[in-house]
Amino acid sequence: MAPRFVGKVVLVTGGGNGIGQATAKRFASDGAFVAIADLDGDAARGTAFAITKDGGKAEAFEVDVGNEKSVSEMALSVKTSLGPTSILVNCAGIGTTSPLLLTDLETWNKTIEVNLTGSFLVAKALLPDMVEAGFGRIILIGSINSRKALKRRNAYAVSKAGVASLTQLIAVEFSEHGITANCIIPGPIDTALTKRMHDQEIRDAYLDRLPIKRYGKPEEIAAAAAFLASEDAAYITGHFLDVDGGFDVSGL
Ligand SMILES: NC(=O)c1ccc[n+]([C@@H]2O[C@H](COP(=O)([O-])OP(=O)(O)OC[C@H]3O[C@@H](n4cnc5c(N)ncnc54)[C@H](O)[C@@H]3O)[C@@H](O)[C@H]2O)c1
Incomplete structure (x- = not known):
């Protein structure tokens, strides 16, 4: 298949690791110029290096998606270096886990700040250029x-x-x-995040319940993002795409 995203700038937040890294590599292999934005600058540079070493186009940027100033500066740097972004895949996120009564306000606020406010701030920073271009693809990651x-x-x-x-x-x-906006709903995916969040009990319970009896691969989320950003998905918007091994629909 011919590369589908030649000439397109794709911004992948959280592109330093896990799902974001696989997504950045996927879009680069499909011809895009990928901006990899991550809190962990070394990880972002590592992904960019791996892509360019394989002949792809990528540049790393540091950002804290929950901080408006940081997001504005990153968006300006991306635009100055690569031009306007036409596809956003927002993979930056953190996982937190604690019983309700032991969830302190700081943890609560930080989780909302990175996962939700971060998605809002990055989309808000890029939407004006998408509106001006009359084209945009926004892909957010739920759970x-x-x-x-x-x-x-x-x-x-x-x-x-x-x-x-x-x-x-x-x-x-x-x-x-x-502009279309869609949300991928991943099931358990094998990344550093699940290595931290899933103890053996949770892992065994998932494997027992999942109709497809394994954790997903980051590349399987990347493939869904590439589909949603492609011309084939031009009439799909506001959709939740489960990539979860059948978890959501399974009964006993
Ligand atoms: N792994 C799963 O099973 C799973 C399931 C459902 C949803 N998700 C979601 O997918 C996304 C990616 O998860 P993952 O498993 O690849 O996690 P990961 O921990 O492997 O990667 C997350 C990346 O986000 C970056 N990041 C964290 N805070 C940031 C911030 N404030 N600003 C910028 N970058 C920041 C990290 O540095 C890291 O590179 C997250 O939103 C996560 O909630 C993951």
Whole structure:
């Protein structure tokens, strides 16, 4: 298949690791110039290096997605270096886990700040250029934890429910400008985040419940993002795409 994103600037937040890293590599292999934005500058540079070493186009940027000034500066740097962004995949996120009564306000606020406010701030920073171009693709990352309540996922699940709602709001408000917004809902994916958040008990419970009896790969989320950003998905907006091994629909 011919590369689908030649000439397009794709911004991947959280591109230093896990799902974001796989997504950055996927878009680069499809011809895009990828801006990799991450709190961890070394990790972002590592992904950019791996892509350029393979002949792709990528540049690393440091950002704290929960900080408006940092996001504005990153968006300006990306535009100055690469030109306007036409595709955003917002993979930056943190996982937090604690029982409700032990969830302190700082943890709650930080989780909402990175996962939800971060999604809002990055989309807000890029949307004006997408409106001007009359084209844009926004892909946000939710979680099955906002669908099926799991003990100890309080702030995380709520932040992801907000991300799902934000997706629909962007989809409706910006469709007249040729912009689509969709939300991927991953199941358990094998990354550093799940290595931290999933103890053996959770891991065994997932493997027992998942119809496809394994954790997903970051590349499987990247493939869904590439589809949603492609011309094939031009009539899909405000959609939640489950990439979860069948977890959400499974009964006993
Ligand atoms: N792994 C899973 O099973 C799973 C399931 C559902 C949803 N998700 C979501 O997918 C996204 C990626 O998860 P992952 O598993 O690849 O995690 P990860 O920890 O491997 O990668 C997350 C990346 O985000 C970056 N990041 C964290 N805070 C940031 C900030 N304030 N500003 C900029 N970058 C920041 C980290 O440095 C890291 O590179 C997250 O939003 C996560 O909630 C993951």
